[in-house]
Amino acid sequence: MGDLSVLPAKRFASKRQDVWSLINEAAAASPIQPLVNMGQGFFGYNPPDFIRDAAKVAIDRLDCNQYAPTKGRPRLKEALSSMYSPHWGRKLDPNSEITITTGANEGMPILGNLEPSSVANQFHLKGMLSVFMSFIEQGDEVIIFEPYFDQYLENIRMPGGVIKCVPLHPPARGDSETCSSSEWTLDIADFEAAITPRTKMVVINTPHNPIGKIFSREELQKIGDICVQRRIMILSDEVYDSLDYVPFTRIATLSPEIQRLTLTVGSAGKHFFCTGWRVGWVIGPAELIDYVAFAHTKICYCTPSPLQEGAAVAYEQSLTNGFWSQTKAEMRAKMDRFCEVFKELGIPYTDPEGGYFVLANLAKVKLPADYVFPEHVKNRRRDFKLAWFLIMELGVAAIPPTEFYTPEHEHLGEQYMRFAVCKNDDVLDMAKERLRGLKAYI
16 A cells, blocks of 8 residues: 555644744743743733623523624624724724624635725635635735734635735844834835735734834834835734723724725734633724625634623723723733843843733843753754743743744844733742842843
């Protein structure tokens, strides 16, 4: 008999271990337990009572335990319309301009052929994955800014998309001084140079993971104007939009022309500390949302009904109970609390304008020359070695950001480590105590 081995798809055939499995395996093998997990961006605490209570009530309702409408439960779409309409400066139609997805990640788009006749035809869907599967065809190019959220890559590649990366340049003084995330800059000439006749979409993440950068109004205006001129669709990933510590601009609100090209993605999981609920949404022009909803139908049909109802009640109540201002203040306080250890050690970091990640620059940390790294780590960039060292020697897990770069630009991030501060204060304090052990290596 011949070789009966089954070959995986080429995009999954690489033997290089991804950062998530590498860090998790290292954490399990660390001699220092319990490990302090500052790596993955899941919350270390429960959602507030008002959202959990709403979900419990929904589970007892007959209609909430059956299939939800494909575009989402009406109450949730109406609640989102009430929340976001003031930012758009008009009433968002909950039935035609909002669709619910199973997490924000499923709500990413897919582009089809651009036709000149109308905006609807410009982005004709074949049918993220709800947005990427809706719009990307074989050979279509999608521009993303690096470092990027790594899930973008396979979501773009699945329908045959080609990724074009444009780097955000770190501050020149980042190795020696704490800098604002605003100092990670986009060279608009780099963006324009990446555009070709095959460019169908640009993905913007603001507030940004992992940098914490909030793209300025001026930056977004330049990007948006170019997209209008070149008829390029915009996917704005705004899942951290409730954690903005400086003025935040939504690119879709800059002009009617930009708005017609823009789909905005959001997440109840990020808003209400319930990432396991997988409730997200997409806001955009009705003619584009129809295609996103159609793709969603083919991917998973609908999003869990009782969790949609729970999220709906949470959004309704959050408009009046002070939740947003309280959450923002508490997360900023966690950020400041955690970063005290870097100030003590003289380790510079990127002070985020939004979100719950902080990038610490560990260029001053000197790893022992004779330290033994495993095979799958020793040939990776310096930040992977730092991550392994932190786990094994200090019992703290963080994420090496070169995972979020193409090989061409990995050097831009290899001195940094990403820490997630969305944890209980006692966890943050334990992490700080252990990180003080870095003093011996500075």
